[in-house]
Amino acid sequence: MSSCEDRAEIPLSELISRLGRAVQCVQFTHGLNPAQWEALRYIARANRYSRTPSALAEYLGTTKGTASQTVKALEAKGYLERRQTAADRRVSRLELTDAGSKLLALDPLRRVEASLAHLELDVQDTLQQITDLFTGMQSACGMQAFGVCQCCARFEEGLSGSATEGPHRCGLTGEALSEADSARICVNFESEQSR
Ligand code: SF4
Numbered sequence: 001m002s003s004c005e006d007r008a009e010i011p012l013s014e015l016i017s018r019l020g021r022a023v024q025c026v027q028f029t030h031g032l033n034p035a036q037w038e039a040l041r042y043i044a045r046a047n048r049y050s051r052t053p054s055a056l057a058e059y060l061g062t063t064k065g066t067a068s069q070t071v072k073a074l075e076a077k078g079y080l081e082r083r084q085t086a087a088d089r090r091v092s093r094l095e096l097t098d099a100g101s102k103l104l105a106l107d108p109l110r111r112v113e114a115s116l117a118h119l120e121l122d123v124q125d126t127l128q129q130i131t132d133l134f135t136g137m138q139s140a141c142g143m144q145a146f147g148v149c150q151c152c153a154r155f156e157e158g159l160s161g162s163a164t165e166g167p168h169r170c171g172l173t174g175e176a177l178s179e180a181d182s183a184r185i186c187v188n189f190e191s192e193q194s195r
Contacts, residue, residue: 026108031077035060039070040079040104043094047149047184048085049173051093055187061143079103147189150182154190 010018027034042059043051050059057067071094074080079100082092096104138145149155154171161169166178172188 029108035070047181047186050187058144146185149186152189153192
């Protein structure tokens with residue numbers, strides 16, 4: 001069987017690279033390309049400081065021009081829109097439209113998730129090991145690490161003093177953070193280890 005021969009001959013690093021290409025391939029669907037799908041996922045997970053084309057460029061490890069083209073394509077298809085912030089009308093943030101949210105429910109990576117569910121893996125252990133590997137590779141190629149707000153060294157739990165805007169506070173901006181914001185990823189994330 002050629003698949004057995006392949007497995008014996010291909011080093012794990014090469015297999016991961018080829019798997020990456022195959023996962024990219026399944027994302028050419030519903031009229032989107034892999035970068036556009038990744039941008040939709042990112043906007044759905046990112047906090048308010050991070051829903052911008054420049055933060056998207058950092059996340060994708062690409063240029064601002066390329067990220068801007070991705071955003072324009074998604075806007076033209078009606079899946080993303082720019083909304084001005086109430087605090088500063090010069091600032092606009094990217095938001096998913098209803099059509100974008102509905103499309104994301106058809107994310108082709110769900111197919112990959114379903115395949116993974118059939119593997120006999122210790123999911124938590126494997127996730128941690130792959131995350132560590134990914135973080136190392138990201139760092140080696142100079143990509144910025146994004147993290148969840150409530151794990152950030154600047155996250156100030158329960159210190160906002162605001163009953164309306166949210167219980168927590170960002171130590172960088174001094175602004176209140178809601179529970180929802182504290183569970184999102186952020187372009188300004190700082191890990192405890194990097195302090
Ligand atoms: S606490 Fe950290 S992750 Fe959260 S908004 Fe501030 S800088 Fe971003």
